[in-house]
Amino acid sequence: xxxxxxxxxxxxxxxxxxxxxxxxxxxxxxxxxxxxxxxxxxxxxxxxxxxxxxxxxxxxxxxxxxxxxxxxxxxxxxxxxxxxxxxxxxxxxxxxxxxxxxxxxxxxxxxxxxxxxxxxxxxxxxxxxxxxxxxxxxxxxxxxxxxxxxxxxxxxxxxxxxxxxxxxxxxxxxxxxxxxxxxxxxxxxxxxxxxxxxxxxxxxxxxxxxxxxxxxxxxxxxxxxxxxxxxxxxxxxxxxxxxxxxxxxxxxxxxxxxxxxxxxxxxxxxxxxxxxxxxxxxxxxxxxxxxxxxxxxx
Ligand code: PEP
Ligand code: MN
Numbered sequence: 001x002x003x004x005x006x007x008x009x010x011x012x013x014x015x016x017x018x019x020x021x022x023x024x025x026x027x028x029x030x031x032x033x034x035x036x037x038x039x040x041x042x043x044x045x046x047x048x049x050x051x052x053x054x055x056x057x058x059x060x061x062x063x064x065x066x067x068x069x070x071x072x073x074x075x076x077x078x079x080x081x082x083x084x085x086x087x088x089x090x091x092x093x094x095x096x097x098x099x100x101x102x103x104x105x106x107x108x109x110x111x112x113x114x115x116x117x118x119x120x121x122x123x124x125x126x127x128x129x130x131x132x133x134x135x136x137x138x139x140x141x142x143x144x145x146x147x148x149x150x151x152x153x154x155x156x157x158x159x160x161x162x163x164x165x166x167x168x169x170x171x172x173x174x175x176x177x178x179x180x181x182x183x184x185x186x187x188x189x190x191x192x193x194x195x196x197x198x199x200x201x202x203x204x205x206x207x208x209x210x211x212x213x214x215x216x217x218x219x220x221x222x223x224x225x226x227x228x229x230x231x232x233x234x235x236x237x238x239x240x241x242x243x244x245x246x247x248x249x250x251x252x253x254x255x256x257x258x259x260x261x262x263x264x265x266x267x268x269x270x271x272x273x274x275x276x277x278x279x280x281x282x283x284x285x286x287x288x289x290x291x292x293x294x295x296x297x298x
Contacts, residue, residue, distance in 0.1 A: 017166040019173040020180075025211035031151050031179045033127050034108040035288055036071050038151075038181055039213030042286025043278050044242035046072035046110050046128075046215070047267060050257035051079050051087065052094035058101045060249035064264035066105035068271045071286055072128070073098065073107040074244060078114045079256055080134045087255040092121060099125050110153060110244070116144045123150055133158050133185055133220070136168045146175015153215060153244070155183045162202050169212060181213045182206050183244060186221030195223025195260065198231055200238050207239045214239070219246040223260045229270045236277045242286075245270075 018024065030039040038044045047065040052058050052075040062073050077094035079087065090097070095111065102109040108127035113119055114135060122129055128151045135141055136157035145152050152172055156165045165182065172180050184203050186196025198221035206214045216235035218228045232243050248254045248261035262270075271285075278284050 017163070017170040020166050020169045020210045020212060022209055022211050028211045029178060029180075029213060031181055031213055033072065033151050036108060036286060038215075039241050040286075041283055042290070043236060043240075043274065043283050044072065044215075044286045045070045045245065045271065045274070046074050046242065047245045047247045048074035049076075049248045049254065050219075050246045050261065051076045051255055052090050052098050053087075053255050054090075055097055057249060058097050059104075061247055061264075062101040062105045062107065064249060065247055065267060066107055068264070068268040069285065070107065070267075070271070071242075072110050073102045073105065074110045074130075074246070075101075076112050076130075076256070078112055078118055080112070080114055080132050081256070089256075095121065095125055102127075113141070113145075116141050119144055119148070123148055127151065128153050128181075130183075131155060131168075133160075136160055136165065139171060142168055142171035143175055146172045146177045148177055149179070150177070151179040151181065152177065153181045153183050155185050155217070156187065156199075156202070158196075159188050162205060165202075166206075166210060169210075181215055181241070182210070183215040183217055184221070184240075185217035185244075194221075194227070196221050198222060200231075200234055203235065203240050204238050207241075213241040215242045215244050216240045217244040219244070219257070219260050219262070225251070225260060225262050225266065228260075228262050229266065229273070232270055233273060233277045236274055236283070237281060239281065 047070040049061045075098045079089035110128035111126045112130040113122040130153045133155045189197040218231035247267045251258045251261035
């Protein structure tokens with residue numbers, strides 16, 4: 001490693017992260033979520049509302065993303081809100097709605113776990129446990145997730161360096177849970193035109209230096225629906241393994257993050273445009289059989 005510490009991906013002294021490094025698993029980690037594989041040649045799209053709000057809203061969102069070809073259904077039931085007076089999520093009844101909607105449409109589900117106390121419930125029902133940006137360094141939660149054998153999607157903190165992000169992932173791997181996906185969701189910079197600054201170089205960096213799948217969340221990264229398509233295509237081009245996108249059937253009525261929600265129509269168009277970009281980097285949208293078999297079956 002040319003004089004660098006072997007356990008130091010950024011080239012600075014850091015004795016922490018080594019299990020996450022590419023050298024620990026040169027072929028890369030593939031995370032199995034139900035029948036869906038994340039981190040292989042298939043590009044995986046997770047989509048749905050920011051928050052589960054009720055039966056009808058969720059059904060419309062789930063149906064729309066499933067019909068457009070999404071692979072997983074997202075929906076928050078425990079919401080980390082900046083204001084204590086904002087909608088905090090439906091909690092356990094919302095989780096039941098999410099499970100049912102996922103089953104109806106054949107999609108595994110991803111949902112955020114905010115506290116260690118929520119883990120038994122969430123681990124029983126969610127296929128991927130999402131750690132939100134505000135919890136990236138909740139070390140008690142990370143340690144508890146390390147004891148599980150369940151897929152975890154670890155979002156990058158609002159102002160976290162890539163090194164801090166990797167160390168957070170290292171906590172989970174150190175506990176023995178190797179099913180970790182990193183998620184770049186934009187970082188806070190001096191720029192205020194967008195909600196955050198999407199750090200796509202960090203995505204390419206994490207793909208190069210670690211063996212973990214990397215997912216991009218263009219919704220929180222930009223906060224602007226019209227930017228979600230171009231940033232999704234850019235994420236596909238720069239080596240990301242998938243996307244996490246907020247889609248709402250009626251964005252103007254959303255109880256959470258409505259201003260950044262993609263409409264079902266725009267999401268369907270994005271799904272149609274992704275294969276063209278993915279082909280340029282020898283990837284394809286994930287399918288159970290792989291692209292060749294699907295084409296042959298037609
Ligand atoms: C979310 O996915 O709805 C969310 C709260 O994201 P983040 O933790 O990235 O802000
Ligand atoms: Mn959100």
